[in-house]
Amino acid sequence: MSKSQDKTSHLQTLGAGGQTTYQMDSPNPGILEAFPNNYPGRPYVVSISFPEYTSLCPMTGQPDFGTIAMEYIPDQKIVESKSFKLYMFAYRNHQSFMETLANKMLDDFVEVLDPLWCRVKGLFAPRGATDLHVFAEYYKQDSSQYEQVKGIVSEWKQEVGKHSA
Template identity: 70%
Template sequence: MTITRSQDKTDHLKVLGKGGQTEYQLDGPHAGILETFPNNYPQRPYIVSVEFPEYTSLCPMTGQPDFGTIVVEYIPKDRIVESKSIKLYFFAYRNHQSFMETIANTMLEDFVEALAPLWCRVKGLFSPRGATTLHVFAEQFDTSSDNIDEIKAIVSEWKQEQNRHSS
């Protein structure tokens, strides 16, 4: 059997470690946890969507756990985020105290810092607490992009498609 490899450049990735060892410590969330690799298709706008249904963090007032699903959607420019580093990034929130609105916006800032994407949206779909469901959507466009109108049209179509599937 012949093993083949893609053109993905992964030699610089460190969070995954070698042989099951990781260099990452769960010392709190920050953009540095998010490792990236080159986008092999920068000429083609496409959407990457990552859903993490096991999100947990702590309420800053009560210390009680908050649960939810985090969805990160983005149109890459030059970089893609490595999927295990995303998981480790979300795990770093487990003992982190913050309001849900702050979490979604902080995540957006961290992903934008790590990726410099053409567009990014973080959806925090938090589980009900006290009979109240809270969903937070934070997004940002790279308005300096030459093809910003095309990007906005792709995002609009993507959102409409997502709405059709959730109805």
């Protein structure tokens, strides 16, 4: 059996022996875990989505449903996918407007990952015959790779746009 070069000894979310600790009281960046990017000099896009997202309307308490997608170009860190899922679960009983949610998620991802670029897409299910999609975006402007990253992001958005029509 071969073993990857991924550094995983510090990760807690996967648990010992399959045990997972769920933090359902409120979403916070402490739920997200990251591991080192083995290719920090090579800008590449990571896309991770959660199609079973739910939270609560702060006015009515009714559930909102949607898909949350996070796209990012990592610098030194990559999000561990199970912690991403658990982070999304933490929103189930959280009351907030969709616009606030997408921006809070972006702030949390940037805090934990410090990526070269990150975009959170909140694709919320229609309610009252109204679709609401929220896109929040961040660029690490002080990076020496800023111009290269902008080009890659532009190409990524064009490519994704071709396949979503």
